[in-house]
Amino acid sequence: QQQVRQSPQSLTVWEGETAILNCSYEDSTFDYFPWYHQFPGESPALLIAIRPVSNKKEDGRFTIFFNKREKKFSLHIADSQPGDSATYFCAASDYNTNTGKLTFGDGTVLTVKP
Amino acid sequence: DAGVTQTPRHEVAEKGQTIILKCEPVSGHNDLFWYRQTKIQGLELLSYFRSKSLMEDGGAFKDRFKAEMLNSSFSTLKIQPTEPKDSAVYLCASSRDWGGYAEQFFGPGTRLTVL
Numbered sequence: 014q015q016q017v018r019q020s021p022q023s024l025t026v027w028e029g030e031t032a033i034l035n036c037s038y039e040d041s042t043f044d045y046f047p048w049y050h051q052f053p054g055e056s057p058a059l060l061i062a063i064r065p066v067s068n069k070k071e072d073g074r075f076t077i078f079f080n081k082r083e084k085k086f087s088l089h090i091a092d093s094q095p096g097d098s099a100t101y102f103c104a105a106s107d108y109n110t111n112t113g114k115l116t117f118g119d120g121t122v123l124t125v126k127p
Numbered sequence: 128d129a130g131v132t133q134t135p136r137h138e139v140a141e142k143g144q145t146i147i148l149k150c151e152p153v154s155g156h157n158d159l160f161w162y163r164q165t166k167i168q169g170l171e172l173l174s175y176f177r178s179k180s181l182m183e184d185g186g187a188f189k190d191r192f193k194a195e196m197l198n199s200s201f202s203t204l205k206i207q208p209t210e211p212k213d214s215a216v217y218l219c220a221s222s223r224d225w226g227g228y229a230e231q232f233f234g235p236g237t238r239l240t241v242l
Contacts, residue, residue, distance in 0.1 A: 045228050056218060056233035057170070064228070102170065106228075112175070112182060113158040113222045113229050119169040 019118035036103035131234035152221030
């Protein structure tokens with residue numbers, strides 16, 4: 014059962030555009046939503062994360078928008094750069110289970126063209 | 128501080144062999160995860176330990192996959208017997224015991240090829 018769904022599978026944008034990556038989830042007990050990125054030949058690494066106490070989290074060019082009612086969250090990458098080309102994974106976890114387990118989406122491959 | 132280390136970085140096995148992958152988590156981290164990554168299936172959780180106790184053993188991977196954590200600084204993943212469909216990158220990750228909000232730090236992975 015796929016609990017965290019990502020779309021699109023792949024996305025191509027031009028340098029300077031805003032890339033928008035989407036995720037949705039099913040389990041209403043999820044309350045922590047990180048995004049990891051993975052560059053070719055490397056391992057995933059945490060990029061930015063949000064808890065539902067707020068519906069927006071910013072870190073430089075990266076912003077998470079969160080919609081609890083619709084169980085959706087998205088990553089916006091402003092002023093995209095070729096160096097942002099990577100695979101982006103959204104994930105979710107339930108703090109109340111007191112485990113560190115993350116449920117990952119299948120990933121979005123982002124290509125930024127110069 | 129050293130990050131998560133994994134050995135070997137590459138492994139080639141014949142079908143039916145037994146292979147053992149090794150992982151050393153970040154010092155002081157209590158949670159350890161083994162994942163399998165393929166282009167088709169994405170990131171699949173194989174095993175999850177907290178303070179050396181097995182929390183989850185990955186359901187569908189039970190029959191030929193066995194992860195162990197004999198001490199807080201070392202874990203192994205045994206695949207026995209290997210099959211060609213096991214060809215993938217195996218990632219180990221660790222995090223602090225901060226419940227559901229802890230960042231997972233990933234190792235460089237072991238690329239396994241089963242012939």
